[in-house]
Amino acid sequence: MSEIERGRGVALWSQISGILASDILxxxxxxxxxLPSAQELAMRFNVNRHTVRRAIAALEQRNLVRTEQGRGTFVQEQTLDYVISRRTRFTQNMRxxxxxxxxRVLEEAHELPPPPVARALGLDRNEYVYRVETLDRADGHIIDYSTSYFPAARFPDLPALYRRLLSVTRTLAEFGVAxxxxxxxRVSARLPDATxxxxxxxxxxxxxxYVESINADTRGVPVQYxxxxxxxxxxxLVLMADH
Structure with a gap:
């Protein structure tokens, strides 16, 4: 049995979106x-799948649902308040x-940095950095994908130590950065590239x-971009007043 009304001047996708939003709220x-598949919803409301997809897109815009590639559409859970302050620490935030x-460490490299990275770390163009790519999860959900750069001369063989400790704080402490x-x-919203x-x-x-950051030691010398x-x-993201 259809729960939408045809011929009353309200687009069918909008009615479907409203019904599903009401069910969620x-x-x-x-x-x-x-959520049921697009085909199942199309049968329920007696519409085509394009209409259902437009209704789902409207729910995504309201952050009521999320679509995972290859899995389907799910009711959005409560978001995590990730605090950014003068002493931002991933592990402490999760705790x-x-x-x-x-x-999870995805990739690491010893390389010459792009010019913006060199400037951020106060390095000359011919000074090398370690680049470390990581993927962080919370309760099984991917919450961030990070790229970190560290001055290689100051922190020799940092990637191996980081792989063992899985903590920037503890890794830097091993090099005397207490x-x-x-x-x-700098925080902005961006569309992701394919990778x-x-x-x-x-x-x-x-x-x-998209968050770009520079961390510095107690002397003000950059240690991580x-x-x-x-x-x-x-x-x-929650920006604390001390930031």
Whole structure:
């Protein structure tokens, strides 16, 4: 039986979107629950799948659902409040949120940095850096994909140590950097490139929260330049007043 009304001047996709939104907000569709397939919804409302896809897109715009490539569409769970302050620490953030965190190293390299990275770290053009790519999960969900650059001369063989410790704080401490603070943060929203979308298992049409940062030791000398791409489906950035 159809739950939409034809001929009343309201687009069918909009009616379907409203019905599903109501089901979500009333809890009839629970957080994390998978929605019926586009074909099943098309049969339920007696419409074509294009109309259903437009309704789902409207729900995604309202951040009520998320679509995972190859899996389907799910009711959006509550986002994580990721705090950015002068002493931003991934592990501490996850501990404060009481979630199980997992860090995976995807790639590492010893290379000459792009000019913006060299400038951020205060390096000459011929000074090498270590680039470390990581993927972070919380409760099994991908929350960010990060690229970090460290001055290679100051931190010899850093990637091997980081792979063992899986903590920037503990890794830098091994090199005598007892503490460091966020010197600079820039936040923007960007569409992912094909590689980032593949790594984060999301569509290229869904924006990411793109965070560029510089961490410096207690003397103000940069020790890390980072680019972190946060999933907008799972993370809400909270900038603390001390930043």
């Amino acid at each position: 009333k809890g009839q569709l629970r957080q994390g629950e998978q 404060n949120l009481n979630v199980d965190a997992d860090i 503490d460091y603070e966020r010197k600079h943060t 980032t979308a593949r790594v984060m298992q999301q569509q290229t049409s869904r924006p990411l929260l 980072g680019i972190t791409r946060f999933s907008g489906d799972w993370v809400q």
